Amino acid sequence: xxxxxxxxxxxxxxxxxxxxxxxxxxxxxxxxxxxxxxxxxxxxxxxxxxxxxxxxxxxxxxxxxxxxxxxxxxxxxxxxxxxxxxxxxxxxxxxxxxxxxxxxxxxxxxxxxxxxxxxxxxxxxxxxxxxxxxxxxxxxxxxxxxxxxxxxxxxxxxxxxxxxxxxxxxxxxxxxxxxxxxxxxxxxxxxxxxxxxxxxxxxxxxxxxxxxxxxxxxxxx
Amino acid sequence: xxxxxxxxxxxxxxxxxxxxxxxxxxxxxxxxxxxxxxxxxxxxxxxxxxxxxxxxxxxxxxxxxxxxxxxxxxxxxxxxxxxxxxxxxxxxxxxxxxxxxxxxxxxxxxxxxxxxxxxxxxxxxxxxxxxxxxxxxxxxxxxxxxxxxxxxxxxxxxxxxxxxxxxxxxxxxxxxxxxxxxxxxxxxxxxxxxxxxxxxxxxxxxxxxxxxxxxxxxxxx
Amino acid sequence: xxxxxxxxxxxxxxxxxxxxxxxxxxxxxxxxxxxxxxxxxxxxxxxxxxxxxxxxxxxxxxxxxxxxxxxxxxxxxxxxxxxxxxxxxxxxxxxxxxxxxxxxxxxxxxxxxxxxxxxxxxxxxxxxxxxxxxxxxxxxxxxxxxxxxxxxxxxxxxxxxxxxxxxxxxxxxxxxxxxxxxxxxxxxxxxxxxxxxxxxxxxxxxxxxxxxxxxxxxxxx
Numbered sequence: 001x002x003x004x005x006x007x008x009x010x011x012x013x014x015x016x017x018x019x020x021x022x023x024x025x026x027x028x029x030x031x032x033x034x035x036x037x038x039x040x041x042x043x044x045x046x047x048x049x050x051x052x053x054x055x056x057x058x059x060x061x062x063x064x065x066x067x068x069x070x071x072x073x074x075x076x077x078x079x080x081x082x083x084x085x086x087x088x089x090x091x092x093x094x095x096x097x098x099x100x101x102x103x104x105x106x107x108x109x110x111x112x113x114x115x116x117x118x119x120x121x122x123x124x125x126x127x128x129x130x131x132x133x134x135x136x137x138x139x140x141x142x143x144x145x146x147x148x149x150x151x152x153x154x155x156x157x158x159x160x161x162x163x164x165x166x167x168x169x170x171x172x173x174x175x176x177x178x179x180x181x182x183x184x185x186x187x188x189x190x191x192x193x194x195x196x197x198x199x200x201x202x203x204x205x206x207x208x209x210x211x212x213x214x215x216x217x218x219x220x221x
Numbered sequence: 222x223x224x225x226x227x228x229x230x231x232x233x234x235x236x237x238x239x240x241x242x243x244x245x246x247x248x249x250x251x252x253x254x255x256x257x258x259x260x261x262x263x264x265x266x267x268x269x270x271x272x273x274x275x276x277x278x279x280x281x282x283x284x285x286x287x288x289x290x291x292x293x294x295x296x297x298x299x300x301x302x303x304x305x306x307x308x309x310x311x312x313x314x315x316x317x318x319x320x321x322x323x324x325x326x327x328x329x330x331x332x333x334x335x336x337x338x339x340x341x342x343x344x345x346x347x348x349x350x351x352x353x354x355x356x357x358x359x360x361x362x363x364x365x366x367x368x369x370x371x372x373x374x375x376x377x378x379x380x381x382x383x384x385x386x387x388x389x390x391x392x393x394x395x396x397x398x399x400x401x402x403x404x405x406x407x408x409x410x411x412x413x414x415x416x417x418x419x420x421x422x423x424x425x426x427x428x429x430x431x432x433x434x435x436x437x438x439x440x441x442x
Numbered sequence: 443x444x445x446x447x448x449x450x451x452x453x454x455x456x457x458x459x460x461x462x463x464x465x466x467x468x469x470x471x472x473x474x475x476x477x478x479x480x481x482x483x484x485x486x487x488x489x490x491x492x493x494x495x496x497x498x499x500x501x502x503x504x505x506x507x508x509x510x511x512x513x514x515x516x517x518x519x520x521x522x523x524x525x526x527x528x529x530x531x532x533x534x535x536x537x538x539x540x541x542x543x544x545x546x547x548x549x550x551x552x553x554x555x556x557x558x559x560x561x562x563x564x565x566x567x568x569x570x571x572x573x574x575x576x577x578x579x580x581x582x583x584x585x586x587x588x589x590x591x592x593x594x595x596x597x598x599x600x601x602x603x604x605x606x607x608x609x610x611x612x613x614x615x616x617x618x619x620x621x622x623x624x625x626x627x628x629x630x631x632x633x634x635x636x637x638x639x640x641x642x643x644x645x646x647x648x649x650x651x652x653x654x655x656x657x658x659x660x661x662x663x
Contacts, residue, residue, distance in 0.1 A: 035656070036658050039657060039658025042657050044602065044654065044655045045653045045654055045656060046608040046653050047603060050601070050608065051602065065508065066293060066296075074575075075508075075509065075571060075572075078572045078573070078575050081578060082574060095660070098660070129296060132300075132303060136295075136302060151593065152589075152602070154375070154598045155375065159271070160259070160264040160268030167267055210265060211265035213263050214260040214266060214269050215263050216260025216316050217261075351517075353520035353523050353524060357516075357523060372594070376596065378594060381480065381483070381486065381488075381489025388488055391488075434487075435477070435484070435485060435490050436481060436484050437482055438482075439478070439537070
């Protein structure tokens with residue numbers, strides 16, 4: 001099944017501006033939490049800066065490379081590199097105060113997850129790709145940045161074990177796609193899918209919800 | 222040296238169907254063994270599902286991205302994502318019985334290695350790339366999925382240490398290319414190269430054959 | 443800001459030949475040090491060979507994939523795969539003598555860093571990309587090979603902690619771009635930026651210079 005994407009579905013100019021603003025806030029928040037992860041591994045300032053850029057922009061980069069959607073976002077908007085690298089460096093200065101802002105960053109990280117997911121879906125919809133690929137594009141955009149961060153910090157990606165992170169991305173995508181397919185108002189669909197995803201993620205964090213784990217003790221090879 | 226690839230070399234319709242069937246069996250088997258690896262690391266169900274997809278389809282994805290062979294296989298056939306993700310989830314239910322099927326899975330993994338290798342060679346041949354790149358394309362397709370699985374499980378890729386895994390891929394490629402260059406019947410070349418590769422891998426598993434290791438104790442940097 | 447790149451800026455044929463020669467020396471040196479890293483992890487001969495290729499050619503590969511600069515260097519020049527793979531294998535034979543050559547390899551690694559950086563800048567300049575992306579392209583080319591090596595050896599990339607490695611790449615890029623923007627003679631710009639980068643890296647190695655580290659002990663998530 002393919003969805004036709006009508007650019008005019010973005011009915012309101014404000015919606016686009018809102019999504020873009022949330023995107024900028026989200027990449028800054030992602031870069032700052034990545035900087036803290038770098039600090040845990042005692043990386044130097046350049047490493048902090050690079051890890052910030054890679055975490056914030058890596059998901060979109062992998063999505064665009066995989067879908068052949070050239071040129072990449074940060075090639076078209078190189079200021080995003082400066083913004084995320086700068087945010088990571090800024091984190092070094094304010095790190096000592098950040099534990100007080102822990103809840104704000106968890107909130108912004110959740111916002112980032114749903115915003116990245118929606119943007120990833122939009123990219124795939126614009127390329128008129130099948131539904132399953134639209135969901136995959138949303139997940140790649142929302143989740144791969146964190147996977148790269150964890151890989152470069154030499155730990156098993158949190159994504160594979162954390163509280164509904166990938167699940168939230170899938171559910172957000174499915175609500176968004178379902179709403180568009182049923183031809184509801186685009187702004188409404190956007191609001192409902194984003195708020196649902198956000199609520200689920202925050203509830204999962206609050207009550208420690210998680211997917212069941214698969215624990216296997218046998219030999220593989 | 223470049224090889225010209227004549228699509229009619231696939232002389233029999235049955236051959237294509239056989240290769241395609243073996244491909245589907247192989248991606249299911251790869252997804253299922255990846256699910257067991259995920260269970261060893263106590264990943265949650267979503268992680269199991271993702272690791273299954275990435276392991277089964279990652280080799281072809283990296284090959285196509287590197288060779289600029291857009292669109293990717295799973296973008297054209299999104300059902301492969303559902304198939305491998307589903308197989309990984311199914312593994313959770315049947316994991317307790319899988320140690321009894323250990324030999325079958327080792328066999329299917331070996332089949333996957335040679336089938337992926339041949340398919341990778343075919344892609345590069347169709348793009349009329351040089352011989353060395355054809356071999357590299359076969360190796361990328363056959364081996365990268367397992368490397369991604371091991372990276373995401375935070376272990377040194379088995380590929381770099383295991384029983385003739387990459388070697389089998391190279392030998393299968395070389396036999397296949399040599400046979401086509403000498404203008405033998407395509408089906409015969411396919412059968413001989415695949416069976417040789419399969420036999421080598423199974424013998425290596427049975428008798429613990431491996432490449433010599435390089436052990437270096439000095440300082441690097 | 444975009445820089446226009448005039449192919450005639452490569453005013454002297456000898457410059458191109460020099461850069462190309464240095465490139466070949468550098469990929470051989472990178473492959474050989476990667477082989478030693480593989481030996482530390484007791485990889486087998488095939489693993490040594492693969493790690494050599496990936497380390498030497500991985501930076502340029504990621505750059506070209508990210509910038510959509512198809513076909514890749516090693517697809518156009520497959521002999522580079524044979525050269526780097528062969529150099530890695532050769533290292534197994536001569537490893538016992540290599541500690542005596544440690545300083546030569548550190549020197550060649552530094553040469554590689556600046557040569558790769560300049561080549562990466564040139565690729566992005568030819569694609570008429572913005573300045574920030576030109577610097578990023580230089581860094582990707584100069585630094586990603588080593589990151590891939592460290593990831594595949596399951597250690598935290600040295601890049602994020604080592605002596606001015608990424609910093610040297612950035613400074614080399616900036617000098618090169620500044621010189622071209624100010625319309626100085628291309629060969630002069632090339633020589634000054636490369637020698638400055640090389641000197642900085644060698645001084646950093648000699649005197650143990652490094653960027654300040656960011657050490658963070660709090661909780662992240």
